[in-house]
Amino acid sequence: MDLSNLKPAKGSVKKEKRIGRGQGSGHGGTSTRGHKGAKSRSGYSSKVGFEGGQMPLHRRLPKFGFKNINRVEYSGINIDVLQRLVENKQITSFDPETLYKNGLIGKGDLLKILGRGELKVKIDVKAHAFSKTAKEAIEKLGGVATKI
Numbered sequence: 001m002d003l004s005n006l007k008p009a010k011g012s013v014k015k016e017k018r019i020g021r022g023q024g025s026g027h028g029g030t031s032t033r034g035h036k037g038a039k040s041r042s043g044y045s046s047k048v049g050f051e052g053g054q055m056p057l058h059r060r061l062p063k064f065g066f067k068n069i070n071r072v073e074y075s076g077i078n079i080d081v082l083q084r085l086v087e088n089k090q091i092t093s094f095d096p097e098t099l100y101k102n103g104l105i106g107k108g109d110l111l112k113i114l115g116r117g118e119l120k121v122k123i124d125v126k127a128h129a130f131s132k133t134a135k136e137a138i139e140k141l142g143g144v145a146t147k148i
Contacts, residue, residue, distance in 0.1 A: 019031050019032055072110065073110070074109075074110045074111065074112035074128065074129055075104075075105040075106065075109040075110065075111055075112070076112050076113075076114045077099060077104055077105065077111065077112070077113055077114065078113075078114045078115070078116040078117050078134075079113065079114070079115060079116060079117040079118070079119050079134055079137055079138075080116055080117020080118065081104065081117070082094060082113070082119070082123060082125070083117060083118065083119055083120060083121070085102065086120075086121050086123065089102070092121065092122070092123050092124065093123070093124045093125075094123060094124070094125045094126065094127075095125075095126040095127075095148075096109070096110075096111045096126070096127070096128075096148075099111065110128040110129070111127040111128050111129075111148075112127060112128060112129040112130065112131070113125055113127045113129070113130045113131065113134040113135075113138075113145070114131050114133075114134055115131045115132070115133025115134040115136075115137060118137075119137050119138065119140075119141060119143075120141075121141065122141045122142045122143045123138060123141075123143045124143055124144045124146070125138055125143065125144070125145050125146065126146045126147075126148055127145075127146075127147065127148060128147070128148050129147070130145050130147065
């Protein structure tokens with residue numbers, strides 16, 4: 001073995017074909033673009049979803065339903081989650097900021113307290129909305145459910 005017969009390991013060198021570099025490259029002439037038509041020209045870009053003149057998928061499929069642009073979306077937190085926070089972290093006053101710090105809701109989320117679970121201690125809650133059962137459960141133990 002000497003310097004004249006050294007080769008790189010098999011598969012380690014991949015050489016990209018140099019398109020448009022004359023007839024000797026095997027990719028001269030039309031440079032793999034075929035003959036004529038928009039795709040052969042420089043500056044060509046198709047519209048998103050364009051299917052060559054065929055009716056595009058997003059226009060073939062039926063549209064249905066209704067999206068209410070005025071919908072108000074709440075992040076729901078159940079009473080059992082609040083009870084768990086009371087037991088684990090000794091928090092008795094809840095508002096969106098407290099729940100955000102504990103990773104239960106997002107930064108600008110609207111908060112709705114829901115009625116699943118059982119409450120065992122008196123708590124004060126400030127939220128954007130309450131379910132009927134949640135409000136009853138909080139006030140039954142002498143807690144305060146304040147709507148923001």
